[in-house]
Amino acid sequence: MFVDDSKEAAAPSTDVSAVAALDEPTRRRLYDHVARQTGPVSRDEAAEALGLARPTAAFHLDRLAEESLLDVVYERRSGRTGPGAGRPAKLYKRSSREVTVSLPERHYELAGRLLAQALEESEVTGEPVRTVLQRKAHELGRQLAGPRQTGVFALLEGNGFEPRYDGDAIVLGNCPFHALARDHTQTVCGMNLHLLRGVLEGLDGEGLQACLQPSPGHCCVRLQPAS
Incomplete structure (x- = not known):
């Protein structure tokens, strides 16, 4: 979640x-x-x-x-x-509660919220929308890590990324923004990359770094040992 x-x-x-x-x-x-x-x-x-x-x-x-x-x-x-x-x-x-179920797990509302925030801030400050979006995603990633001190694997699993170990690296079997990433790859994958970088920063890295490494059947972001 x-x-x-x-x-x-x-x-x-x-x-x-x-x-x-x-x-x-x-x-x-x-x-x-x-x-x-x-x-x-x-x-x-x-x-x-x-x-x-x-x-x-x-x-x-x-x-x-x-x-x-x-x-x-x-x-x-x-x-x-x-x-x-x-x-x-x-x-x-x-109830005012909204119920949404998607399999595999998707979070399009979150992507829409980040994009809307980036657009609104860009209009006020003049900063490029993509720059604001990446910063907002990074901030959200740090919030996800929060004070709970859960491990990165458990956090990714709880948020629908379906992480799997690949040696010392972690690959993500699911992208919560799949349809958007398919049609708007550069924007959405960049947002996702900065989101996960924020997560790692909030968890003090755990010796991993997030990088773009798309491959068939996986999310475009891969977590690999930091050099």
């Missing part, structure tokens, strides 16, 4: 679980119904709208909430307050 200065993305396994929860037909109907409403929906309202028993609707609504596909809010529908107003009703609304 890539982490930047604004948010942490959900782990891929969590997103897979959320998508799997929608495979149940009744649960998917409930999710679609809640998502179409302009305001929160109660269990009774959902059950009546879909012709379900209330316990059935409650079970599936709570499962959707557990997967963070729905948010739970509590409101008094009577409009009364104070003693005798009754307990607030448990209501459901669509």
Whole structure:
């Protein structure tokens, strides 16, 4: 899961679980119904709208909430307050969380965010977009390393690069920016190179250096022993 200065993305396994929860037909109907409403929906309202028993609707609504596909809010529908107003009703609304699953793992949103940041800063400072992009990617790489002090192999594995040892070097079996790198090779591979250089810098190098060395079936960046 890539982490930047604004948010942490959900782990891929969590997103897979959320998508799997929608495979149940009744649960998917409930999710679609809640998502179409302009305001929160109660269990009774959902059950009546879909012709379900209330316990059935409650079970599936709570499962959707557990997967963070729905948010739970509590409101008094009577409009009364104070003693005798009754307990607030448990209501459901669509979550603001975004769920994306891709196999192999891809992170196109991250690339888009870096490119947008680079363009905006370039317009303000006049610095070339590519230069800003590479700096932003390097900064993000250092943030990925962060204070967690995980090893470079584990960090790469956790972010979808599918690292493999090749002697003393590490090759990357997957590029999280594959389609972009294929169509915009120089820009995206350069961004990726500086991202991984930032990771190594944040991890004090671990005796490795990142270099561009494209080969069939691998990411364009290879981590090899520093000379």
